[in-house]
Amino acid sequence: MTSALEGAARRRSVVVAAAVVALVAVLVAVVLVVERSDGSGEPGTVTTGPEAFYLDPLTKAAAAAERAEGEERELIEKIASTPQAFWVAGTDAAAAATGVDQYTTRAAEDGSIGVLVIYAVPGRDCGQHSAGGVEESDYARWIDAVASAIVGEPWVVLEPDALPMLDDCEGQGDRVGYLQYAARTLTEAGARVYLDIGHSGWLAPEEAARRLALVGLEHAVGFSLNVSNYQTTEDSTAYGEQISELLGGVRFVIDSSRNGKGSNGEWCNPRGRALGERPRLVDEGSHLDALLWVKLPGESDGTCEGGPPAGQWFREIALELARNAAW
Numbered sequence: 326m327t328s329a330l331e332g333a334a335r336r337r338s339v340v341v342a343a344a345v346v347a348l349v350a351v352l353v354a355v356v357l358v359v360e361r362s363d364g365s366g367e368p369g370t371v372t373t374g375p376e377a378f379y380l381d382p383l384t385k386a387a388a389a390a391e392r393a394e395g396e397e398r399e400l401i402e403k404i405a406s407t408p409q410a411f412w413v414a415g416t417d418a419a420a421a422a423t424g425v426d427q428y429t430t431r432a433a434e435d436g437s438i439g440v441l442v443i444y445a446v447p448g449r450d451c452g453q454h455s456a457g458g459v460e461e462s463d464y465a466r467w468i469d470a471v472a473s474a475i476v477g478e479p480w481v482v483l484e485p486d487a488l489p490m491l492d493d494c495e496g497q498g499d500r501v502g503y504l505q506y507a508a509r510t511l512t513e514a515g516a517r518v519y520l521d522i523g524h525s526g527w528l529a530p531e532e533a534a535r536r537l538a539l540v541g542l543e544h545a546v547g548f549s550l551n552v553s554n555y556q557t558t559e560d561s562t563a564y565g566e567q568i569s570e571l572l573g574g575v576r577f578v579i580d581s582s583r584n585g586k587g588s589n590g591e592w593c594n595p596r597g598r599a600l601g602e603r604p605r606l607v608d609e610g611s612h613l614d615a616l617l618w619v620k621l622p623g624e625s626d627g628t629c630e631g632g633p634p635a636g637q638w639f640r641e642i643a644l645e646l647a648r649n650a651a652w
Contacts, residue, residue: 576613
């Protein structure tokens with residue numbers, strides 16, 4: 326890692342260059358990309374497509390596409406050619422920071438929006454398929470290291486499931502305090518932060534709003550929904566609007582990566598699902614900021630339904646998701 330002064334100087338130079346590129350991109354998008362949100366091309370709300378978000382060439386899907394041939398390659402390239410988030414986990418703060426530095430630098434130089442998922446809170450996933458997280462005494466230092474490595478102004482989905490699983494198990498420490506610290510530190514580093522609050526099939530809107538209020542939104546622009554889940558965009562939007570109204574109109578984002586056919590009530594490698602709508606910024610008069618691909622399609626939810634450990638490439642599911650997509 327670079328020193329703090331070197332990192333700051335480099336970030337300033339990269340951000341200035343990226344800002345110029347981003348401004349040109351925005352102007353082009355406003356002029357050229359005027360279409361309905363359903364993609365019909367009819368006059369309607371100005372939106373921008375997947376090109377607004379950074380397409381990382383280093384995903385597992387990209388590697389799988391390179392190995393594949395014929396129809397299989399075409400299917401996997403549906404995933405590989407779509408912008409997806411970069412997950413920041415693991416207990417090694419230096420390694421996490423290096424990954425963030427490299428990813429956000431690539432995104433800033435590309436002039437597009439990088440999306441980070443911070444996923445290391447103590448007691449993560451309560452011992453289930455994605456169990457882990459750093460030690461309680463290490464979390465603030467881990468966040469400091471990650472924040473110091475941020476280049477530009479990425480969007481951040483902060484700690485999926487942390488608030489929905491609040492007090493569900495031992496070992497969580499001061500989870501509300503951890504999230505407050507993380508939101509503030511990441512925001513001060515230039516990130517646009519969304520606190521995760523689960524999905525429309527989990528908490529009632531009133532309870533979701535109450536838990537978000539425990540952390541507070543002073544250092545977050547809003548909340549994220551449906552991360553790694555399958556609820557439809559329609560249901561998620563309606564649910565998000567209910568929560569937003571209870572909190573005075575805050576913004577939210579939705580993970581649409583695998584919700585193309587909705588949920589069948591299962592969450593761990595369910596079969597028969599489909600890729601959802603590709604990421605895009607949203608300006609439709611609602612409080613929805615964007616559809617994102619937060620979960621990386623094709624990566625396993627865990628060792629269920631014949632899958633490998635969480636996060637590893639699951640070829641069978643990847644092909645099924647792509648084959649079932651409406652596009």
